Amino acid sequence: xxxxxxLEANKDRFxxxxxxxxxxxxxxxxxxxxxxxxRAADYLAQKLRDAGAxxxxxxxxxxxxxxxxEKIIDSASPTVLVYGHYDVQPADxxxxxxxxxxxxxxxxxxxxxxGACDDKGQLYMHIKAFELMMQQNQLPCNLKFMLEGEEExxxxxxxxxxxxxxxxxxxxxxxxxxxxxxxxxxxxxxSGLRGMSxxxxxxxxxxxDLHSGLYGGAxxxxxxxxxxxxASLHDENNHITIPGFYDNVQELTAEERAEMAKAxxxxxxxxxxxxxxxxxxEAGYSTMERNSIRPTLDVNGIWGGYTGEGAKTVxxxxxxxxxxxxxxxxxxxxxxTEKFKKHFTAIAPKxxxxxxxxxxxxxxxxxxxxxxxxxxxxxxxxxTFGKKPxxxxxxxxxxxxxxxxxxxxxxxxxxxxxxxSDAIHSPNEHYGIFNFLxxxxxxxxxYKFYAEMSKSK
Amino acid sequence: xxxxxxLEANKDRFxxxxxxxxxxxxxxxxxxxxxxxxRAADYLAQKLRDAGAxxxxxxxxxxxxxxxxEKIIDSASPTVLVYGHYDVQPADxxxxxxxxxxxxxxxxxxxxxxGACDDKGQLYMHIKAFELMMQQNQLPCNLKFMLEGEEExxxxxxxxxxxxxxxxxxxxxxxxxxxxxxxxxxxxxxSGLRGMSxxxxxxxxxxxDLHSGLYGGAxxxxxxxxxxxxASLHDENNHITIPGFYDNVQELTAEERAEMAKAxxxxxxxxxxxxxxxxxxEAGYSTMERNSIRPTLDVNGIWGGYTGEGAKTVxxxxxxxxxxxxxxxxxxxxxxTEKFKKHFTAIAPKxxxxxxxxxxxxxxxxxxxxxxxxxxxxxxxxxTFGKKPxxxxxxxxxxxxxxxxxxxxxxxxxxxxxxxSDAIHSPNEHYGIFNFLxxxxxxxxxYKFYAEMSKSK
Numbered sequence: 001x002x003x004x005x006x007l008e009a010n011k012d013r014f015x016x017x018x019x020x021x022x023x024x025x026x027x028x029x030x031x032x033x034x035x036x037x038x039r040a041a042d043y044l045a046q047k048l049r050d051a052g053a054x055x056x057x058x059x060x061x062x063x064x065x066x067x068x069x070e071k072i073i074d075s076a077s078p079t080v081l082v083y084g085h086y087d088v089q090p091a092d093x094x095x096x097x098x099x100x101x102x103x104x105x106x107x108x109x110x111x112x113x114x115g116a117c118d119d120k121g122q123l124y125m126h127i128k129a130f131e132l133m134m135q136q137n138q139l140p141c142n143l144k145f146m147l148e149g150e151e152e153x154x155x156x157x158x159x160x161x162x163x164x165x166x167x168x169x170x171x172x173x174x175x176x177x178x179x180x181x182x183x184x185x186x187x188x189x190x191s192g193l194r195g196m197s198x199x200x201x202x203x204x205x206x207x208x209d210l211h212s213g214l215y216g217g218a219x220x221x222x223x224x225x226x227x228x229x230x231a232s233l234h235d236e237n238n239h240i241t242i243p244g245f246y247d248n249v250q251e252l253t254a255e256e257r258a259e260m261a262k263a264x265x266x267x268x269x270x271x272x273x274x275x276x277x278x279x280x281x282e283a284g285y286s287t288m289e290r291n292s293i294r295p296t297l298d299v300n301g302i303w304g305g306y307t308g309e310g311a312k313t314v315x316x317x318x319x320x321x322x323x324x325x326x327x328x329x330x331x332x333x334x335x336x337t338e339k340f341k342k343h344f345t346a347i348a349p350k351x352x353x354x355x356x357x358x359x360x361x362x363x364x365x366x367x368x369x370x371x372x373x374x375x376x377x378x379x380x381x382x383x384t385f386g387k388k389p390x391x392x393x394x395x396x397x398x399x400x401x402x403x404x405x406x407x408x409x410x411x412x413x414x415x416x417x418x419x420x421s422d423a424i425h426s427p428n429e430h431y432g433i434f435n436f437l438x439x440x441x442x443x444x445x446x447y448k449f450y451a452e453m454s455k456s457k
Numbered sequence: 458x459x460x461x462x463x464l465e466a467n468k469d470r471f472x473x474x475x476x477x478x479x480x481x482x483x484x485x486x487x488x489x490x491x492x493x494x495x496r497a498a499d500y501l502a503q504k505l506r507d508a509g510a511x512x513x514x515x516x517x518x519x520x521x522x523x524x525x526x527e528k529i530i531d532s533a534s535p536t537v538l539v540y541g542h543y544d545v546q547p548a549d550x551x552x553x554x555x556x557x558x559x560x561x562x563x564x565x566x567x568x569x570x571x572g573a574c575d576d577k578g579q580l581y582m583h584i585k586a587f588e589l590m591m592q593q594n595q596l597p598c599n600l601k602f603m604l605e606g607e608e609e610x611x612x613x614x615x616x617x618x619x620x621x622x623x624x625x626x627x628x629x630x631x632x633x634x635x636x637x638x639x640x641x642x643x644x645x646x647x648s649g650l651r652g653m654s655x656x657x658x659x660x661x662x663x664x665x666d667l668h669s670g671l672y673g674g675a676x677x678x679x680x681x682x683x684x685x686x687x688a689s690l691h692d693e694n695n696h697i698t699i700p701g702f703y704d705n706v707q708e709l710t711a712e713e714r715a716e717m718a719k720a721x722x723x724x725x726x727x728x729x730x731x732x733x734x735x736x737x738x739e740a741g742y743s744t745m746e747r748n749s750i751r752p753t754l755d756v757n758g759i760w761g762g763y764t765g766e767g768a769k770t771v772x773x774x775x776x777x778x779x780x781x782x783x784x785x786x787x788x789x790x791x792x793x794t795e796k797f798k799k800h801f802t803a804i805a806p807k808x809x810x811x812x813x814x815x816x817x818x819x820x821x822x823x824x825x826x827x828x829x830x831x832x833x834x835x836x837x838x839x840x841t842f843g844k845k846p847x848x849x850x851x852x853x854x855x856x857x858x859x860x861x862x863x864x865x866x867x868x869x870x871x872x873x874x875x876x877x878s879d880a881i882h883s884p885n886e887h888y889g890i891f892n893f894l895x896x897x898x899x900x901x902x903x904y905k906f907y908a909e910m911s912k913s914k
Contacts, residue, residue, distance in 0.1 A: 029767035090769055096665070153767050194670060198768045207732040208553070209883040213651060213853030216783050217753035218744045220737035223778075224691070224756050230681065231688035275664040280677035280808040287675045296674035299681050300771050305758035306779060310486035310610050311655045311816040312547055313781055313854075314757050314882050321680075322763060324770055326673050351737035359768040396670030397770075425668040425771050 003444045006132050011437055014128045015111070017047065018436065021086075021120050022104040022113040028064060028087035028153045037064050037149050040086045040120075044127070044147055045069070051131035053145065059165075061157035064149030068168065071130070071143045078454040079142035080447065081171035081410065083400065084123025084178065085151030088115035089425045096427035110430040117431035118424035122177035122417060123147060125439035133444050140451035144171055151178075154198075154360020155400050162407045172454070173373040174404050175446070177439060179394055179416030184434055186264055187385040189377055190414035192393035193401060194292070195327035195364035197336040198300075201344060202355040203229070203319045209305075210315040220351030222319040223304045229347055229354075230321065233297055237283035240297050240325075242343045245336065250329040252293055260288060263390055273421065291395040295336075296326045322359075326395060333361025333399075362399020365412075372453045373413045380415075380445035384438060415439075415446065460901045463589050468894055471585045472568070474504065475893065478543075478577050479561040479570040485521060485544035485610045494521050494606050497543045497577075501584070501604055502526070508588035510602065516622075518614035521606030525625065528587070528600045535911040536599035537904065538628035538867065540857065541580025541635065542608030545572035546882045553884035567887040574888035575881035579634035579874060580604060582896035590901050597908035601628055608635075611655075611817020612857050619864045629911070630830040631861050632903070634896060636851055636873030641891055643721055644842040646834055647871035649850035650858060651749070652784035652821035654793040655757075658801060659812040660686070660776045666762075667772040677808030679776040680761045686804055686811075687778065690754055694740035697754050697782075699800045702793065707786040709750055717745060720847055730878065748852040752793075753783045779816075783852060790818025790856075819856020822869075829910045830870045837872075837902035841895060872896075872903065 007014075026040035027033040041058055045067050048056045053069035064087065072079075091101035091114045099105045104113035111121065126145070133139040146169065148158050162169060179190040205222035206215070235241050252260070265288050267279060281290035290296075304319030306312035325336055341356040348354040368374060369391050381389040394414075401412045417439040423429045464471075483497035484490040498515055502524050505513045510526035521544065529536075548558035548571045556562045561570035568578065583602070590596040603626065605615050619626060636647040662679035663672070692698050709717070722745050724736060738747035747753075761776030763769035782793055798813040805811040825831060826848045838846040851871075858869045874896040880886045 029769060030765065089771075090763065090765060092763075092765070093666070152769075196670075196770070198770070200768075205733070208880060208885070209550070210731070211853065211882040212753075212755045212757060212781055213653075213783060214851070214877050214881075215748055216755045216781075216852060217738050217751055218736060218748035218852075219731060219733060220735075221755045223759050224687065227684040227687040227756065227759070228691075230684040234681070234685075274667070274676060276662070276676060276808060277810065278677075278807040279675060280806065281674050291672055291675035294674055296669075298669045298673045298678045298772055299684065299762065300669060300769060301762035301764045301773070302680050302684070302776070303760045303764040305756065306547065306549075307758045307760040307777075308487065308547060308549065311657075311779065311781070312486065312609075312757060312882070313653070313655070314546075315755055316758070319759065320764075322768060324669055324673075324768070326670060349737065350735040351733060353734065394671070395673060395675075396668065420671050423665060424671075425769070426666040428665070 001136070001138050001444060001448060003132055003441050006136060007437060007441055014440065015433065018111065018121060018124050019104045021124060022115055023102055025102040026087050026149065027090050028150050029090050037087055041065050041067055041149055044086055047127050048145060051127055052134035059161065061161055063157045066158065066161050067145065067147040069145040071139060073139060073142055077141050077451060079144065079171040080450065081144045081146060081169060081174045082126045083174055083176045084126065084147050085119045085149065086123065086147055087149040087152050088120065089118070089152050093427060098428055109433045111433065112428060112430045114429055116429050117418040117422040118429065119151065119178045121431040121436055122439065125177060125417065125436060126443060128440045129443035132440065133447065138444065139447065141447050144169065156360065158400055159403050159407060162403065166408060169408060171410055174410050174412040175415055176398065176412055177416050178398055179396065179414045180418035180420060181416065182263060182390065182392065183419070184432070187381045187387055187389040188392045189374065189381065189389045190394045190416060191369050191391035192366040193364060194395050194397050195331060195333055196324055196362045196397040196399065197327060197333045197340065198324040198359040198361065199337060199340060200322050200357045200359060201320065204317060204353045205351065206315065206317055209317050212313040212315045215315055219315065220349060221315050222352055223316055225349060225352050226304070226319040226321060229344065230299060232347060238281055240295065242339050244339050245295070248330045248335065249295060257289065260393070261286065263288065263392060292393040293328055295328050295331060298324055300324050326397065327364045329364045329366055332363060337361055362397045363402035365401045365405070367412055367414060371411055373411065373450060376450035376453055377413045377415050377446050379449045380442050383445045384442040458593065458595050458901065458905060460589055460898050463593060464894060464898055471897065472890065475568065475578060475581050476561045478581060479572055480559055482559040483544050483606065484547050485607050486547050494544055498522050498524055498606055501543055504584050505602060508584050509591035516618065518618055520614045523615065523618050524602065524604040526602040528596060530596060530599055534598050534908060536601065536628040537907065538601045538603060538626060538631045539583045540603050540631055540633045541583065542576045542605050543580065544606040544609050545577065546575065546609050550884060555885055566890045568890065569885055569887045571886050573886050574875040574879040575886065576608065576635045578888040578893055579896065582634060582874065582893060583900060585897045586900035589897065590904065595901065596904065598904050601626065613817065615857055616860050616864065619860065623865060626865060628867055631867050631869040632872055633855065633869055634873050635855055636853065636871045637875035637877060638873065639720060639847065639849065640876070641889070644838045644844055644846040645849045646831065646838065646846045647851045647873060648826050648848035649823040650821060651852050651854050652788060652790055652856065653781055653819045653854040654784060654790045654797065655781040655816035655818065656794060656797055657779050657814045657816060658777065661774060661810045662808065663772065663774055666774050669770040669772045672772055676772065677806060678772050679809055680773055682806060682809050683761070683776040683778060686801065687756060689804060695738055697752065699796050701796050702752070705787045705792070706752060714746065718743065720745065720849060749850040750785055752785050752788060755781055757781050783854065784821045786821045786823055789820060794818055819854045820859035822858045824869055824871060828868055830868065830907060833907035833910055834870045834872050834903050836906045837899050840902045841899040
């Protein structure tokens with residue numbers, strides 16, 4: 001087979017179709033965009049039909065719909081289930097974008113837009129690779145698509161959908177492109193993901209905002225108290241102080257850590273790319289270990305008191321923070337959320353009251369690298385990149401991977417083509433045209449090798 | 458003399474005129490309200506003319522204008538300079554107001570509106586007391602008014618105006634009603650005020666917002682760092698840790714502290730009024746000492762990262778806080794701002810950069826209680842309340858009192874009629890009609906006694 005000819009002939013259309021998708025501001029976290037999220041679903045359902053999918057359906061859920069579509073060639077061939085998400089992160093702070101987040105522009109062979117990489121650009125590679133295989137009569141596997149619109153807010157309705165559609169979703173492997181490679185000349189495949197526990201905390205002091213002159217010094221200031229509580233969650237070595245937090249953490253062997261250390265990484269490049277005075281993290285671990293195999297605690301947002309123009313001398317009644325913890329095998333989000341809640345409540349001084357509200361969670365996973373599916377993916381990358389991809393543990397979270405395993409009993413291959421520098425979740429998110437086209441080129445080889453290796457099994 | 462008859466006959470009009478003034482949202486901190494601030498100035502200038510003031514002038518400054526007006530009866534009589542401010546604090550958070558902040562309502566004999574007490578209600582007492590004395594031909598002193606529109610943002614242009622108008626502002630005493638009494642049956646006169654140093658800090662980590670999965674644990678999170686830095690500004694006894702912060706603090710004698718302790722105060726009432734689980738503050742000092750004779754450090758506002766709906770897994774590039782320190786004799790705002798800036802920059806880890814931007818400051822003052830003016834005020838309160846007022850050190854700041862002393866060499870009498878429970882700077886600010894009318898009744902007695910005591914000197 002040779003996907004490149006069809007790719008060459010159609011790449012401009014592929015790109016312009018992706019730009020149309022990126023123009024739809026499908027921000028799932030903000031109800032103001034709900035119609036746009038639905039428009040994105042309609043757009044993708046139509047593109048699936050155009051590519052040749054059967055039984056395409058926009059399945060309603062309690063939240064945003066899940067798009068299903070399939071192409072069954074014969075019961076003897078293996079079945080691949082492709083997952084992707086058509087919702088995107090909020091784009092704010094808008095003022096930091098060089099061009100509007102939902103008016104995609106191409107600069108230096110990169111597509112700039114919210115969702116360009118995460119995950120619209122990556123999921124659309126699969127639809128175009130599917131079209132390519134259909135047009136070339138080279139689809140060697142049964143193929144099923146499941147595209148959701150709530151990944152960025154915790155996939156709250158996906159597990160219900162999966163439980164209710166186990167037969168329809170039966171497959172031999174799940175393929176997801178929502179991760180990255182080390183560099184365009186250093187291909188890699190993600191072999192593990194961190195889980196997540198996400199909470200929102202509220203600290204209440206006095207029952208109303210107070211004048212800081214008349215009351216300052218005599219009542220607990222909830223902002224100061226919140227800062228003290230947050231500060232106490234790390235010790236001087238940046239270990240997390242929540243009792244039992246590390247109890248179930250799977251420590252890597254010296255061999256595994258040595259293997260990880262072989263991945264190309266230059267701390268000076270890392271620092272200068274982010275203009276950091278210094279890196280920072282848990283004592284005893286390298287930067288690459290800190291953001292992949294170690295659990296973390298980060299404040300993702302904080303607010304309280306007067307944040308407007310000028311100066312207001314007020315003691316706020318309440319202070320708030322959003323806090324997320326990234327988890328590693330064998331921590332569980334339920335366990336960690338419970339331990340956080342218990343500890344955070346316990347350390348609150350008598351002078352305030354505290355509320356901890358759990359948001360979504362997700363479980364960490366390690367995907368097997370000895371499976372046929374992983375090997376097929378590895379060969380496909382080698383075919384198109386000319387190099388064997390390195391297995392890499394990623395720091396991100398795709399909670400549904402663990403859920404698919406537990407609910408459907410199916411392993412996942414994380415066949416991502418993004419780069420850490422794509423600024424996903426940040427202003428000026430982008431996706432390389434090289435990466436977009438390379439994905440469309442690589443995916444058909446995965447199906448080819450996977451079908452062959454499955455049969456010869 | 459007997460002001461009550463005229464007061465009885467005109468109080469309804471006095472109140473409705475104040476309500477008209479309160480309907481003007483003269484928020485000086487927010488440029489969006491600049492026309493309203495100017496409208497408030499016009500309104501008051503006209504009311505001064507109506508009351509009988511001569512040479513009323515709306516004097517332009519680099520910011521909001523200062524209203525001057527006078528009534529000179531003869532050069533032999535003592536001259537009183539009345540100061541007040543017609544700007545108000547921002548009203549947010551709006552959602553916590555039971556009625557709109559700029560649509561005053563009267564409930565249970567209290568006027569609810571932003572500025573009802575601070576300072577529109579209190580300054581308007583002086584204009585109506587002036588009208589009363591004019592109508593009854595009982596003005597025994599020369600009278601000068603100076604009303605500014607930038608008190609809530611630091612009176613940035615007042616000192617320039619004072620320097621340029623020293624002759625016009627010459628007086629024997631300055632009277633300000635911008636403070637309170639202990640209770641309506643426990644009259645008091647403020648004999649001291651805290652100063653203030655107000656800064657805004659900015660902590661920058663990475664040069665852009667980052668995905669907390671891909672980077673979490675490996676880069677300094679500016680929100681976590683800001684929390685750690687703020688937490689470190691107090692030790693376990695709630696002493697402020699800034700080097701040299703207490704160097705110049707004037708400690709009160711045991712006698713003075715014993716005298717203070719005589720003022721009626723019930724900590725249980727205090728806690729239940731604010732629904733506090735416990736009071737909180739510097740070890741070794743009582744609640745009343747903590748909020749009056751001790752310096753403090755409070756975060757007045759904090760913000761950073763994602764604060765919208767739902768969950769966003771981001772590491773923010775920047776985090777911000779507004780921090781104010783209340784000062785006591787003999788600290789100076791310049792000294793403390795410098796010490797804060799030096800310390801806060803010094804404790805910043807290498808992984809972030811820090812900016813400290815000073816806002817306005819003000820100096821602490823202690824007003825003499827043995828002066829003719831204070832004695833005259835004390836007798837006036839005793840006349841109308843039936844009790845001798847207690848001298849009280851207040852925790853609030855009126856920076857211009859120290860400036861008047863240094864620029865004009867004139868002492869101030871702080872003849873305030875508000876209550877701590879008036880919720881100034883908070884949602885649902887209000888001012889008692891009792892207090893408004895009692896002020897208008899008391900002020901003429903002050904002029905009477907002050908004129909008599911000055912002559913018999």
